[in-house]
Amino acid sequence: MSPRGRRPGGASTREEILEAARAAFAANGFDRTSLRGIARAAGVDPALVHHYFDGKEALFEEVVGLPHGIDELITTAVSGPREQAGERIVATFISVWDSPQGRERFQALVRSAATHADAAHLLRDFVSRTVLARIAAALAEGDEGGRPPSDLAIAAAGAQLVGLAMLRYIIEVPAMAQADPAEVVATVAPTVQRLLVG
Amino acid sequence: MSPRGRRPGGASTREEILEAARAAFAANGFDRTSLRGIARAAGVDPALVHHYFDGKEALFEEVVGLPHGIDELITTAVSGPREQAGERIVATFISVWDSPQGRERFQALVRSAATHADAAHLLRDFVSRTVLARIAAALAEGDEGGRPPSDLAIAAAGAQLVGLAMLRYIIEVPAMAQADPAEVVATVAPTVQRLLVG
Numbered sequence: 001m002s003p004r005g006r007r008p009g010g011a012s013t014r015e016e017i018l019e020a021a022r023a024a025f026a027a028n029g030f031d032r033t034s035l036r037g038i039a040r041a042a043g044v045d046p047a048l049v050h051h052y053f054d055g056k057e058a059l060f061e062e063v064v065g066l067p068h069g070i071d072e073l074i075t076t077a078v079s080g081p082r083e084q085a086g087e088r089i090v091a092t093f094i095s096v097w098d099s100p101q102g103r104e105r106f107q108a109l110v111r112s113a114a115t116h117a118d119a120a121h122l123l124r125d126f127v128s129r130t131v132l133a134r135i136a137a138a139l140a141e142g143d144e145g146g147r148p149p150s151d152l153a154i155a156a157a158g159a160q161l162v163g164l165a166m167l168r169y170i171i172e173v174p175a176m177a178q179a180d181p182a183e184v185v186a187t188v189a190p191t192v193q194r195l196l197v198g
Numbered sequence: 199m200s201p202r203g204r205r206p207g208g209a210s211t212r213e214e215i216l217e218a219a220r221a222a223f224a225a226n227g228f229d230r231t232s233l234r235g236i237a238r239a240a241g242v243d244p245a246l247v248h249h250y251f252d253g254k255e256a257l258f259e260e261v262v263g264l265p266h267g268i269d270e271l272i273t274t275a276v277s278g279p280r281e282q283a284g285e286r287i288v289a290t291f292i293s294v295w296d297s298p299q300g301r302e303r304f305q306a307l308v309r310s311a312a313t314h315a316d317a318a319h320l321l322r323d324f325v326s327r328t329v330l331a332r333i334a335a336a337l338a339e340g341d342e343g344g345r346p347p348s349d350l351a352i353a354a355a356g357a358q359l360v361g362l363a364m365l366r367y368i369i370e371v372p373a374m375a376q377a378d379p380a381e382v383v384a385t386v387a388p389t390v391q392r393l394l395v396g
Contacts, residue, residue, distance in 0.1 A: 107312060110308065110312040111309075111312040111313055113368055113369060114305060114308040114309040114312050114313075114368055115309055115312075115313070120368055120369055120370065123369050124369045124370055124371055124372075127365075127369060127371050128371055128372065128373075132371070132373070150373075150385075151372075151373035152373045152374065152377050152381060152382070152385050153385055154373065155365055155371050155373040155374040156358075156362070156374070156382075156385045156386050156389070158361070158365060158371070159358065159361030159362045159364065159365045159374060159386075160354075160357065160358050160361055160389065161361065162360075162361040162364045162365065162369075163356070163357030163358055163359065163360040163361025163362070163364065164354070164357045164361070166357065166360045166361065166364065167325075167353055167356060167357045167360065170311055170312055170318055171311060171318055171321050171322045171325060171360075172318065172322055173322055173325050173326055173330070173353050173356070174322075174326065174349075175326075175330075175348075175349035175350045175352065175353040176350065176353040176354070176357060179350050183350060184350070184354075187348075187350050187351055187354045187393070188354050188357075190392065191354070191358065191389045191392070191393075194388065194389070194392075195385070195389075
């Protein structure tokens with residue numbers, strides 16, 4: 001039973017945990033936020049947080065509005081032969097957002113990042129901490145004499161992907177919004193490849 | 199004197215013209231919107247529209263939230279030696295948005311595009327009609343045997359720029375937000391160059 005006497009299964013409990021998590025992540029960033037602290041702020045038992053959310057990463061993804069398991073998708077996309085890293089990353093990125101639900105999710109992400117500084121901070125934390133760091137680590141690992149990309153080069157590759165989504169899902173510029181995923185990959189992958197692998 | 203009896207100099211007249219223009223551009227697109235029709239919808243004399251706004255282009259830029267004279271900036275950036283087209287375009291783009299006012303303007307643009315379908319349509323109209331068409335025309339003109347870029351390649355170059363601004367001004371990813379303009383140009387210009395010139 002929750003300290004406030006609500007039933008554990010109530011929809012509002014889950015909402016309150018999400019609300020507390022949003023505030024905690026925004027105030028303290030991902031690393032300095034604990035599930036125990038979120039439970040305390042929401043006035044629920046920590047076990048309830050675990051009941052609703054599969055760990056801190058999953059809770060963070062839900063707060064930011066990212067698709068579930070995006071973490072593993074990133075890992076898969078950056079692993080494998082370096083020669084096709086650009087292609088894999090662009091194809092994975094499009095597969096994540098290229099559905100009615102994905103499109104809505106992206107629109108919600110941009111809307112909140114553009115209207116709430118907190119949401120923009122969360123997204124920055126995620127992009128820097130998870131996406132860019134993971135890409136850098138994967139490329140450093142598979143490195144055989146090549147120079148690892150600079151943080152700016154990695155950010156520029158991320159910018160190419162974010163911009164692709166802006167034109168495809170938000171502004172809906174016809175050439176980008178109506179193109180086949182394979183065409184988009186063929187056009188954009190060389191940029192990501194150059195920036196990340198050289 | 200305006201048909202509704204307000205003084206021509208009143209701030210609200212200008213606002214009403216802008217409101218009517220926003221509705222007309224959103225409903226009919228740029229090409230099928232006339233200053234005369236906007237004046238009629240706002241209930242003012244067409245001369246008043248000319249008094250406040252320097253033509254349809256300027257009115258459109260104000261409605262969409264674009265900096266004044268962006269049209270000429272684009273023309274200047276795409277003219278000149280093809281070998282430095284990428285550098286000129288990226289440097290011009292950063293110079294437009296890289297100020298406190300520019301940053302706010304970009305944030306407002308993204309906010310409205312993400313929250314109002316009308317604003318997204320306006321922006322699409324501008325990007326397709328003005329930016330992409332002008333780039334394509336300038337490159338076709340200076341062409342000496344090279345193949346003109348596809349609409350998708352031009353859109354991908356635009357996506358790289360929009361994404362740059364998203365990471366620099368909205369999400370504020372440190373590597374992109376804190377980099378010198380010259381560093382950003384050096385990192386991103388080869389992408390724009392490859393996509394537009396080949």
